[in-house]
Amino acid sequence: MVNNQLQKAAFLGLGLMGSAMSANLARQGFSVKGWNRTSDRPGITIAKEAGVRIVSSLKEAVESADFIFTCVGDVPDVEEVILGEKGVINYAQSGALIVDFSTIGSEAARHIGSKLKAHHLRFLDAPISGGDIGAKQGTLTIMVGGEIADFEACLPYFQAMGKTIRHCGPVGSGQAVKMCNQALCSVHMVALCEAILMAQKQGIDPNLMIEVCSTGAAGSWALSNLGSKIINQEYDPGFAIKHILKDLRLLQQTINNSGEQLPGVELASHLFKLVSEMDNGEGKEQGTQAMIRQYIKEN
Numbered sequence: 001m002v003n004n005q006l007q008k009a010a011f012l013g014l015g016l017m018g019s020a021m022s023a024n025l026a027r028q029g030f031s032v033k034g035w036n037r038t039s040d041r042p043g044i045t046i047a048k049e050a051g052v053r054i055v056s057s058l059k060e061a062v063e064s065a066d067f068i069f070t071c072v073g074d075v076p077d078v079e080e081v082i083l084g085e086k087g088v089i090n091y092a093q094s095g096a097l098i099v100d101f102s103t104i105g106s107e108a109a110r111h112i113g114s115k116l117k118a119h120h121l122r123f124l125d126a127p128i129s130g131g132d133i134g135a136k137q138g139t140l141t142i143m144v145g146g147e148i149a150d151f152e153a154c155l156p157y158f159q160a161m162g163k164t165i166r167h168c169g170p171v172g173s174g175q176a177v178k179m180c181n182q183a184l185c186s187v188h189m190v191a192l193c194e195a196i197l198m199a200q201k202q203g204i205d206p207n208l209m210i211e212v213c214s215t216g217a218a219g220s221w222a223l224s225n226l227g228s229k230i231i232n233q234e235y236d237p238g239f240a241i242k243h244i245l246k247d248l249r250l251l252q253q254t255i256n257n258s259g260e261q262l263p264g265v266e267l268a269s270h271l272f273k274l275v276s277e278m279d280n281g282e283g284k285e286q287g288t289q290a291m292i293r294q295y296i297k298e299n
Contacts, residue, residue, distance in 0.1 A: 013102075033062075067154060068097070096121055126174050129181050183262065188220050190291070210231075229287070240285055
């Protein structure tokens with residue numbers, strides 16, 4: 001195991017993704033303090049058992065940290081944790097590097113980066129892809145925007161959490177690539193649901209379809225990892241519908257500013273919204289593969 005105790009890290013946000021990511025850092029020998037806004041999340045136990053030192057306040061987590069990682073929810077959540085009255089900006093030591101793994105869009109990333117720079121703090125936007133499976137296995141795709149020197153300084157940490165790690169350009173560039181990623185993910189789910197429906201209607205075992213099509217031009221991460229979950233009606237979230245809807249909102253805001261339209265994304269967003277409203281609104285907590293429920297409903 002590599003001795004990474006000379007530098008200190010903080011990880012803020014120990015939900016489904018953050019708990020697994022911080023746990024991987026600790027297992028690789030990094031010194032990590034963990035903090036979560038709510039103290040009863042199961043992810044806290046996961047991180048603690050892996051060697052993350054859980055603290056009770058954001059201030060305690062970040063005040064001596066060289067690297068500060070955040071993985072929370074929507075734009076207001078990230079801004080509160082980083083820029084808020086009791087946020088990172090008020091407690092981090094000068095020169096610390098703040099890295100946000102959330103999906104917040106390029107505009108918000110540039111805003112946060114500018115505010116931090118004025119306080120002599122560095123910033124990378126580093127949205128991730130790979131779901132809970134990638135977080136647990138340390139195989140995430142990490143798309144990074146910011147100064148190349150900051151990217152290189154943080155690379156050992158990224159390598160403990162991800163497999164495909166790319167510097168995409170200045171602050172906001174990681175978010176720009178992530179928007180493209182979410183467009184692909186959302187439309188892939190439409191195609192996956194419809195392919196499974198087509199197989200069933202033609203009397204073909206959907207598992208056979210997945211096995212064969214995964215090896216050809218139609219192969220995708222969604223087909224290989226979520227196809228069987230759809231067939232088995234396993235809707236537990238690796239990535240919840242409420243989160244993809246947030247991402248698609250940001251995506252559509254970005255594209256609307258350019259005057260363009262994305263009909264495929266609009267269809268996917270519509271289908272996700274319909275499923276999110278099921279079960280008295282609790283459908284939003286299910287994984288994105290639960291889109292199939294709308295197709296089942298209609299057939």
